Amino acid sequence: MDQATFWIWLSLFGLGLFHGLNPAMGWLFAVALGLQEGRAQAVLTAMGPIAIGHAAAIAVAAFVTTLLGYTLPADALLVLTGVVLLGFSGWRLLARFRHPTTRFRAGAHELAWWSFLMATVHGAGLMVAPMLAAMNASHHVMHAGHGHHAPAMSDSLIGATLAVVVHTLGMLLAMAVLALIVYRVAGLEILRRAWINTDLIWVAVLIVTGVVAVGLGLWNIV
Numbered sequence: 001m002d003q004a005t006f007w008i009w010l011s012l013f014g015l016g017l018f019h020g021l022n023p024a025m026g027w028l029f030a031v032a033l034g035l036q037e038g039r040a041q042a043v044l045t046a047m048g049p050i051a052i053g054h055a056a057a058i059a060v061a062a063f064v065t066t067l068l069g070y071t072l073p074a075d076a077l078l079v080l081t082g083v084v085l086l087g088f089s090g091w092r093l094l095a096r097f098r099h100p101t102t103r104f105r106a107g108a109h110e111l112a113w114w115s116f117l118m119a120t121v122h123g124a125g126l127m128v129a130p131m132l133a134a135m136n137a138s139h140h141v142m143h144a145g146h147g148h149h150a151p152a153m154s155d156s157l158i159g160a161t162l163a164v165v166v167h168t169l170g171m172l173l174a175m176a177v178l179a180l181i182v183y184r185v186a187g188l189e190i191l192r193r194a195w196i197n198t199d200l201i202w203v204a205v206l207i208v209t210g211v212v213a214v215g216l217g218l219w220n221i222v
Contacts, residue, residue, distance in 0.1 A: 008131050012163055015127055015205075016170025019054070020178065024122070024199065025171070026050035026115050027179035034183045043179050047172060049108040053115025054124065055168040061125025062160040065132045069156065074133065075220040081130040082213030088123045089206040122199075123206055128163055130213035135159065 019025050030050065034043035069077055119125065 005135055008135050009163075009166060012128065012131060012167045013170040015124075016167040016172075017174040018202070018205075019119075019122075019124055019167075020171040020174025020176075022122075022199070022202070025054065025118060025175065026111070027175040027182070029111065029114075030175070030179045031183050034179075040180065040183060043183050044176065046111060047176050047179070049111035050115040050175070051168055051172045053112035053117075054119045054171055055164050056112075057116045057119035058125045058128055058167055059160075059164045060120075061129050062132060062164050063157065065129040066156045066160040069133065075217045078130060078133040078213050078217035079221070080217075081126075081133045082210045082215075082217060085123070085126055085130060085206050085210030085213065088126055089203055089210060092123065092203050092206070122202060127206060127209060128167060130209055132160060132163060133213070134216065 020027070026046075027050075030043045030046035033046050034040055036042070065077070065081065068080075072080065
């Protein structure tokens, strides 16, 4: 694994951790269910459906990006994903962070569907797209001049699947730890006294990633 690829994998995991910290991504519902049922097991049980919904949203963007990688040059794909991210960031600002809603008393399938919608609305999957495009560009640079072919479709799909798994594991880890801390120690009052606007930070991350993706792609093309 080259250094660039290592940092991409680390970034995927780190973004998962950041998503897990955001109460809008699901741990708040897990805590609410735990408080309603009066047991920590309910908090942990809710994590599964939430993680599945989140992973599904990431997978859609990851697999679409992977398939586009076989029809577009790697650098052009990097520019495209950056432009999409920037456009999506503008929409998020105009939409004023409106969120899908659900009942606090939700079943497993409702939690999974709500988590899928939340991750989609937040652009969680779109954030993975430029990273996969950058990884694809890195592979092309590594293989250039060495008589190697681009990775087979099956290898690329495996890479996309691993990206979804790595990101989701980071998200699940942060979400489970934070939910249990809030449930057992801090209480929901911490959200009013000490929480920060993670939505605004996330949009800023989307914009920065989009700018970097477009810049790197154009630099390589020129």
